[in-house]
Amino acid sequence: MLLALRRCSRTTRLPSLCPWVSRKFTVLALESSADDTCAAVVTSDRQIMSNVVIKQLHRHEVYGGIEPIVAMSEHQKNMPSAIRQALDQAKLEVTDVDGIAFTRGPGMPGCLSVCLNAAKNLACALRKPLIGVHHMQAHALTAILTARSAEEMPIFPFLTLLISGGHTLIVLVLGPQSFRILASTVDEAVGAVIDAAARSVRVKWDGLAPGAALEALARDGLADVHEQDIPAIPRPNLPFPGELKFSFAGLHSWVDRYVLTHDPNTRKRHKTLYLSNPHRVAVARVFQDAAFRMLEDKVVLALKHCDPDTVPIQHVVVSGGVGSNLTFRARLRSALRSAFPDRDIKLICPPPELCTDNAAMIGWASMHRFLAGESDDYAIRHIKKWSIEQLDDLVA
Template identity: 55%
Template sequence: MLSPSRFWPRGHRHLRTRLFTVLALESSADDTCAAVVTSTGQILSNIVVKQHHIHEDFGGIHPYKAVQAHQLNMPGAVQRALRDANIAAAQVDGIAFTRGPGMTGCLGVGCSAAKTLAAALNKPLVGVHHMQAHALTPTLTSAPNPPTFPFLTLLVSGGHTLLVLASSASQFRVLATTVDESIGRVFDKVSRMLALPWSAKGPGASLEEFVAASPAREDVAPLMPRAMPGVLGFSFAGLHSAVERFVTAQGGAASLDVSTKHGLASAFQRTAVGQLEEKVVLALRWCRDQGLGVRHLVVSGGVASNSYLRDRLGHSVINATRQDPVSLVFPPPELCTDNAVMIGWASMHRFLAGNTDEYSILIRPKWSLDDDIDIPQTES
């Protein structure tokens, strides 16, 4: 399995003298996750407990219900992660958890559990930036040819739409973000507007599955707006509004036949993904003009599991970088959505460097990747 030696700062190499095992927890939104990961890149366990059956009736994540579910599920998730890894809690070398960003109450469950475990077991503790973890996942999963720093990363999820330059495991520069809604949130909202039943992966995934089920009529959808052309930034509110106006004018989702829903969903997905394609090409050109030597585009986050997005980005990156090729890298779909494996892996360089957090560490529901995310802090 992949060794982390090529990813951590050179000054830390003398610390990699033995296997280091991390128990990691993730609870930033509606998935309760626990995993055991080693410094050699072994995934010893990966537990993800979904809450979709709880939130579908509310049309989205209900904060109070999500916290309750995390409180119910976290002890069992930790127990299963240790059992699947065939390791006792006392044998774990460190405890990692998602410190932020995310939903305040949900983050608090994971933080409290991690701090209690670390204190009881007398183990070091590291709080991890959720989007840093998404960005670094392919450095674990893409053996034998992982992305090398610096690389460009597109982070697309229910809470974020970011283009980020990753210079190291802890140094990130945000090149573009959304001025309004994230692409994942808009996928979820359009799915609900069309009254699509949630799939096992959630409302956004149900829209992708619905579009892929049969050919869509191209003549039934409204003109979808092109957002911020030529600008390195994202905006999905206009696209959301266009779909909402069309559905309302037709008398609501109940008045739409299946063919019309297919046409509308297809046009929405094509336009939303097209915006990602355009902005990625702009960012790649910027990196080239700056002479940064970027050779990889990493795409991660829950929306990165979308097969249509993967296919379209593959074509656009190839076409845009024929003279100076850039490789497109995706984690496996099961590690695109929230999981604790990525949290454990993102914490590893800090554990190996002895750069850990105090047990008094607090969560950070709002936390930019532009911040220095590896300095231990005790204030939110």
């Protein structure tokens, strides 16, 4: 069935005609929902005055992923410095900002508590308005903040693919506060499975996030591996063909089974399983191809479910940490051209550094509420799990 909705009244091109931007407003924004400690200063005319991201990758590589207690401790250590750096780079004092924004959820509770408490204390002490932001809403609206030309500016309604370590969503964006989920994962998020695959094939991070390190392995191979030595591996079958839902647990299991059956030391019952280097490259490539095929297929299917007469989709926006993968961007752009040769559907991707977690997107996502005169109560609490369709279901 084609998805048919009433035409959204907010179809004007942003930012110059943005209905909520009536005066310049400056926001100090904080983010600590996972493993990046972030602070930024953003204005209502789309100026990113500063954007500080303090990473913790070196603390988490030994665990093969984010260790929540370690992440929270690092946030507590780094948040004051991040705020100071953001203000210094913006050449502002904290009294110069008009409002304070922070990531309210979803995310890791201990990590969320760091930016929440910092933001509440600053806002209360300075008597500034305070806004708690939905993390995935911020990712969805980032493309509006980063557009460099009219052609790159998404027009409501648009489709967004939000792909990260905690989420895999296709969302119809009707306005800055209005979202409709078209597809989500029934089990694991794509980013979490990518991280698991990176652990299984023993990817060295080398200062990169595990997903970026896996991308580099699949693209470049290894120095001691010749292309002719890389084995051909059958592609795994993808679940739910023709259905608007994701499932990555099967891919996760496929990687684990492959490592188990092809490790030369399996019979010795070693605690750690090892693949030969040619097999590591092969698994990385086949796994990444399968994960990206699923994402591409579901985006195309979602667009086919949207009636172009009532839901005039002109733009597809990709954001979230996995959206920084340049190989996937090229593949999705090609898939859209192939599936819709007669429709001018533009793929818009924020710069890779603004696809991953950052505070600039949090500041921008708060802007329409600040300029509407809104403010959250200083007693606001974080929300660990929070649907993007329920932005107004605010729990004190």
